[in-house]
Amino acid sequence: MIASVLLAGGSWVTGFLFCCLLSLLLVLLMQRGKFLYALRKVPYPSALPIIGNAYQLNCTQEEFFQKLVKWAGEFGDIFLVWVGLRPFIFLYRVESVQPLLHSSEHIDKSLEYQYLKPWLGTGLVTSTGQKWHFRRKLLTPTFHSNLIEVYLKNVKEETDVLISCLGKEVGCWFDVVPYVKRAALDIICDTAMGYKLNAQKKLNNKYVEAVDKIASIVQMRFTNVWIASDSIFKLTKAGKVHNHSLDIIHEFVGKVISERKLKRDGNFNEPMKKKKALLDLLLDISQDGTILSDDDIREEVNTFMYAGHDTLATSISWTLYALGRNPQYQEKILDECDELLGSAEVTVDNIHKLTWLEACIKEQMRLFPVAPLIARQIYKPIEIMGSEIPRGSTVLINSYLLHRDPRHFPEPQVYRPERFLPDKPRLPLYAFIPFSAGSRNCIGWKFALMVVKVAVLLILKTYRVEALDKEDQLRFISELVLVNANGIRLKLTPRKR
Ligand code: HEM
Numbered sequence: 001m002i003a004s005v006l007l008a009g010g011s012w013v014t015g016f017l018f019c020c021l022l023s024l025l026l027v028l029l030m031q032r033g034k035f036l037y038a039l040r041k042v043p044y045p046s047a048l049p050i051i052g053n054a055y056q057l058n059c060t061q062e063e064f065f066q067k068l069v070k071w072a073g074e075f076g077d078i079f080l081v082w083v084g085l086r087p088f089i090f091l092y093r094v095e096s097v098q099p100l101l102h103s104s105e106h107i108d109k110s111l112e113y114q115y116l117k118p119w120l121g122t123g124l125v126t127s128t129g130q131k132w133h134f135r136r137k138l139l140t141p142t143f144h145s146n147l148i149e150v151y152l153k154n155v156k157e158e159t160d161v162l163i164s165c166l167g168k169e170v171g172c173w174f175d176v177v178p179y180v181k182r183a184a185l186d187i188i189c190d191t192a193m194g195y196k197l198n199a200q201k202k203l204n205n206k207y208v209e210a211v212d213k214i215a216s217i218v219q220m221r222f223t224n225v226w227i228a229s230d231s232i233f234k235l236t237k238a239g240k241v242h243n244h245s246l247d248i249i250h251e252f253v254g255k256v257i258s259e260r261k262l263k264r265d266g267n268f269n270e271p272m273k274k275k276k277a278l279l280d281l282l283l284d285i286s287q288d289g290t291i292l293s294d295d296d297i298r299e300e301v302n303t304f305m306y307a308g309h310d311t312l313a314t315s316i317s318w319t320l321y322a323l324g325r326n327p328q329y330q331e332k333i334l335d336e337c338d339e340l341l342g343s344a345e346v347t348v349d350n351i352h353k354l355t356w357l358e359a360c361i362k363e364q365m366r367l368f369p370v371a372p373l374i375a376r377q378i379y380k381p382i383e384i385m386g387s388e389i390p391r392g393s394t395v396l397i398n399s400y401l402l403h404r405d406p407r408h409f410p411e412p413q414v415y416r417p418e419r420f421l422p423d424k425p426r427l428p429l430y431a432f433i434p435f436s437a438g439s440r441n442c443i444g445w446k447f448a449l450m451v452v453k454v455a456v457l458l459i460l461k462t463y464r465v466e467a468l469d470k471e472d473q474l475r476f477i478s479e480l481v482l483v484n485a486n487g488i489r490l491k492l493t494p495r496k497r
Pocket of ligand 1: 125136188304308309312315370374375435436439440441443444445447448449452
């Protein structure tokens with residue numbers, strides 16, 4: 001009797017569960033149908049069920065970059081790639097980039113940015129919503145023009161060290177990137193933490209090695225779906241190196257912060273010396289941990305180290321490459337500098353006058369944008385080029401292609417700095433976005449431009465630069481920054497002027 005009641009009850013429960021499951025499945029199917037319908041007008045390369053285009057992406061990073069260029073040529077104004085069930089939508093026309101960058105709502109980074117969180121926490125690059133708004137407002141004064149003037153002295157000092165390190169390569173072909181990377185780390189470390197790292201002189205610094213390793217492992221995770229899951233990643237060799245590097249970084253930055261605090265407490269009655277690092281400003285506003293805790297400060301210091309060093313190094317290296325291929329512009333920059341600055345020291349004010357220097361750097365940023373892919377996660381539908389891009393999509397702005405649109409840049413493959421001279425008509429908004437644009441643009445752009453200008457100018461004054469690889473021999477790879485697979489190979493000759 002009891003058994004039959006239980007059984008009867010059991011079949012009722014089973015039936016109920018079955019109905020629930022079926023309804024859930026129907027809801028999911030309807031949602032998926034709606035999702036696919038919204039994207040019906042966006043073309044994509046032929047895809048397989050479930051895995052989508054993942055099989056076409058099982059290639060080298062160099063081939064991946066070439067495919068993005070090829071697909072843009074085939075599909076016209078917009079296309080997407082299915083990675084499993086996730087659509088990655090590529091934008092590279094002003095018309096499609098505009099709604100995204102203009103919006104103050106679509107500010108969330110793509111899901112892949114979570115790989116940066118063990119290192120950067122939820123600092124300015126990785127945070128969103130209220131936290132991001134609060135931090136952005138708090139940190140904006142860090143790059144005030146007065147402070148950039150203060151940082152300039154340090155930039156010149158580190159560039160002088162770079163120039164002397166480059167001395168040993170004079171007369172032969174060599175890859176300039178590792179040299180410039182160490183210089184950029186020295187510059188950023190001093191600016192962000194007020195700490196002399198000396199990465200250029202002491203080559204086996206554990207912190208520098210850890211930053212280098214963690215940056216390339218995170219980069220690898222961005223494109224390798226097999227190590228997406230944390231539990232699998234932890235077991236891999238890369239996972240172990242990642243965690244070891246993380247310990248070194250956290251210990252080092254933690255030590256710098258506490259030493260700085262002690263020093264400030266010791267100088268209680270004395271006003272801080274004129275030079276202020278980002279760390280000092282963060283400690284000033286932290287109000288003894290009530291506004292910003294030590295962990296908050298550490299995540300922002302790490303964020304600036306991450307966001308600043310590779311980008312600067314890449315931009316300086318590509319500028320030297322472009323000028324090495326087009327030496328006539330080296331002369332234009334130096335002639336203008338002689339004429340306008342003479343033997344005066346470079347300052348933030350007078351470097352503005354060097355229009356050829358700025359135009360040559362901007363033209364490099366057009367052709368070789370440091371951040372070629374800017375990714376956002378869509379949490380609220382947004383209309384782009386006649387399609388309602390649904391929640392759950394990932395969109396990527398390809399600034400490499402955007403900057404080569406012949407409507408705005410005639411003969412786009414040609415390095416022609418004249419396009420950026422002050423007498424030229426203004427470009428349409430969002431046609432040229434080396435530092436991104438809108439509310440989530442690069443917070444350090446003014447500082448970055450100043451560093452690139454100073455470094456390039458001082459190097460050119462010392463050396464005549466030649467670049468080995470012709471433009472059609474470049475093998476682009478979109479890491480977190482745009483690199484050439486063979487590095488940037490230059491030859492330097494001491495300049496006699
Ligand atoms: C030439 C050098 C640089 C270039 C080309 C560059 C480019 C960019 C780009 C394109 C973004 C937007 C990324 C995105 O939305 O996914 C960005 C964001 C950012 N950059 Fe830079 N950057 C450079 C140097 C620097 C430096 C030197 C610093 C700091 C010292 C810095 C700090 C940041 C930060 C904190 C963000 C995140 C801003 C936010 O989300 O509110 N950058 N940068």
